[in-house]
Amino acid sequence: MKRTRIITLLASDHALDNVLIKGWVKTRRDAKDFSFIEVNDGSCLQNIQVVADQGLANFEAIKKLSTGSAIAVEGIMRPSPGKGQKWEVHAASAVIISVAGDDYPLQKKRHTDEFLRTISHLRPRTNKYGAAFRIRSKLSYAIHRFFQERGFAYIHTPILTGSDCEGAGELFQVTALNLENPPKTAGKIDYSQDFFGRPANLTVSGQLEAEMFALALGDVYTFGPTFRAENSNTSRHAAEFWMVEPEMAFCDLSDDMDLAETFVRHLVTYALDHCREDLSLFAEFVDKTLMDTLETVATKSFIRVPYTEALAILNRSGQHFNFEVSFGTDLQTEHERYLAETHFKQPVIIYDYPRTLKPFYMRVNDDGKTVAAMDVIVPRIGEIIGGSQREERLDVLKGRMAETGVPPKDLWWYLDSRRFGSVPHSGFGLGFERLIMLVTGISNIRDVIPFPRTPGNIEF
RNA sequence: UCCCCAGUAGCUCAGUCGGCAGAGCAGGUGGCUGUUAACCACCGUGUCCGUGGUUCGAGUCCGCGCUGGGGAGCCA
Numbered sequence: 001m002k003r004t005r006i007i008t009l010l011a012s013d014h015a016l017d018n019v020l021i022k023g024w025v026k027t028r029r030d031a032k033d034f035s036f037i038e039v040n041d042g043s044c045l046q047n048i049q050v051v052a053d054q055g056l057a058n059f060e061a062i063k064k065l066s067t068g069s070a071i072a073v074e075g076i077m078r079p080s081p082g083k084g085q086k087w088e089v090h091a092a093s094a095v096i097i098s099v100a101g102d103d104y105p106l107q108k109k110r111h112t113d114e115f116l117r118t119i120s121h122l123r124p125r126t127n128k129y130g131a132a133f134r135i136r137s138k139l140s141y142a143i144h145r146f147f148q149e150r151g152f153a154y155i156h157t158p159i160l161t162g163s164d165c166e167g168a169g170e171l172f173q174v175t176a177l178n179l180e181n182p183p184k185t186a187g188k189i190d191y192s193q194d195f196f197g198r199p200a201n202l203t204v205s206g207q208l209e210a211e212m213f214a215l216a217l218g219d220v221y222t223f224g225p226t227f228r229a230e231n232s233n234t235s236r237h238a239a240e241f242w243m244v245e246p247e248m249a250f251c252d253l254s255d256d257m258d259l260a261e262t263f264v265r266h267l268v269t270y271a272l273d274h275c276r277e278d279l280s281l282f283a284e285f286v287d288k289t290l291m292d293t294l295e296t297v298a299t300k301s302f303i304r305v306p307y308t309e310a311l312a313i314l315n316r317s318g319q320h321f322n323f324e325v326s327f328g329t330d331l332q333t334e335h336e337r338y339l340a341e342t343h344f345k346q347p348v349i350i351y352d353y354p355r356t357l358k359p360f361y362m363r364v365n366d367d368g369k370t371v372a373a374m375d376v377i378v379p380r381i382g383e384i385i386g387g388s389q390r391e392e393r394l395d396v397l398k399g400r401m402a403e404t405g406v407p408p409k410d411l412w413w414y415l416d417s418r419r420f421g422s423v424p425h426s427g428f429g430l431g432f433e434r435l436i437m438l439v440t441g442i443s444n445i446r447d448v449i450p451f452p453r454t455p456g457n458i459e460f
Numbered sequence: 461u462c463c464c465c466a467g468u469a470g471c472u473c474a475g476u477c478g479g480c481a482g483a484g485c486a487g488g489u490g491g492c493u494g495u496u497a498a499c500c501a502c503c504g505u506g507u508c509c510g511u512g513g514u515u516c517g518a519g520u521c522c523g524c525g526c527u528g529g530g531g532a533g534c535c536a
Contacts, residue, residue, distance in 0.1 A: 029495045029498055031493055031494055031498095032493055034495090035495090036494080049495090082496070083494095083495095084495090102486090102487055102488085105471080108485090109471075109485060111471065112471085115472090170534090228534090230533095232534060233461085234533090235529095236535085236536085237536085238536095242536095333532075333533090334532095382536095385536075429536060434536060456527090
């Protein structure tokens with residue numbers, strides 16, 4: 001007999017004569033002649049109540065079942081006379097698959113996120129983390145569906161990269177050399193003897209490679225891990241995180257912003273439509289304002305303000321900021337939060353930033369002072385998307401590389417794309433974990449990725 | 461990397477003015493009960509983060525370090 005998932009059983013509109021469930025004991029309560037066992041199999045947030053009575057051959061062993069133990073129960077699913085659940089399974093047989101010892105760290109009570117991080121291998125068994133990772137999976141699927149339905153091709157850009165000039169933070173170097181005793185010439189490490197014959201790193205972005213494919217297949221996207229060796233210790237940064245990077249040919253900044261907005265609103269709507277039960281946990285226990293926030297993101301169009309207009313809003317706000325703003329200064333977290341949380345109270349797209357603040361590949365605007373860049377700022381999280389129209393003019397691009405100190409010879413292939421059939425194109429990067437934070441209300445990035453990597457932390 | 465806060469039982473925390481180490485939950489035993497984070501009674505639990513110092517005496521005060529959290533920078 002095949003097991004039926006609990007999510008399927010609970011959705012049934014009629015009793016079932018013979019069912020088999022397999023799962024883990026969440027909690028157990030004893031009554032006079034039987035034991036109530038709450039079983040969860042991870043298919044959904046809810047447990048199913050199993051009623052095990054003294055007619056079972058192994059009833060004495062069943063009564064000793066501890067939280068975390070695994071069982072298989074065969075029996076009849078029928079309406080529950082008790083309050084709190086529609087169905088319950090009366091066990092005709094209950095096989096104990098394995099017993100969790102009394103040192104099982106997860107108790108029938110709420111644990112702190114900090115403690116659960118120390119047992120990342122067990123935390124998906126909790127209600128909260130189970131729900132978070134089911135949502136993460138659903139949204140991954142929604143991302144692929146969103147792009148595939150719109151004719152985008154999924155591109156697997158390399159994880160290992162030879163270019164060290166992608167301009168997005170510190171890199172993790174990758175080597176096959178013996179670090180205890182590396183080969184040297186003239187006192188310097190001889191990378192010609194390394195695996196690739198030159199230094200290599202983990203990618204910080206698939207953008208440059210994705211651009212090559214946008215200029216061939218039209219509309220493309222990437223969805224994969226990226227790595228930053230920044231010594232960042234915040235609730236919004238991880239050394240390994242997942243990024244979604246669409247790239248579109250024949251697309252300007254306005255089209256790019258349109259897609260970014262449609263994308264975020266679509267994903268939030270998808271979560272509201274497909275993750276209701278799991279979201280309800282977060283709305284109740286994690287962030288009471290979650291549903292309002294998600295409804296706002298899903299239904300209201302995003303405000304779009306040029307950088308200079310954002311400065312004007314900040315300067316006439318009467319608000320005290322620790323950092324003053326004027327043209328050429330980067331917006332600090334306090335400014336972004338003021339705009340998204342206090343002034344507009346909804347997602348905001350800020351665009352046309354000073355060229356001095358942005359990397360070489362962003363397209364220079366006609367004013368010569370700004371570039372066609374945009375950031376999507378959402379309440380509570382801050383920047384969730386960063387993107388731009390790319391500089392398609394070869395001479396301007398070369399000028400920008402010189403200006404920002406990027407050596408053209410390392411990116412000869414990138415420059416080639418501007419030499420042969422260059423067209424206006426645009427793209428952006430969405431931080432997948434930040435999206436999950438937005439959707440769940442979870443406030444620390446370490447709690448939305450299965451096994452987080454942060455400075456000094458690579459256990460598991 | 462910088463600023464601030466914290467570290468006491470398996471977990472969450474209290475510990476006053478420097479004077480014998482505490483509670484709730486979890487766990488164990490027994491009872492009760494179609495139960496709902498069940499309930500009642502009883503029982504056990506400590507490198508007070510580490511290290512050096514001040515003191516008759518340090519969980520408590522001081523220095524250094526480690527770990528965790530919040531904030532900032534960097535960014536997604």
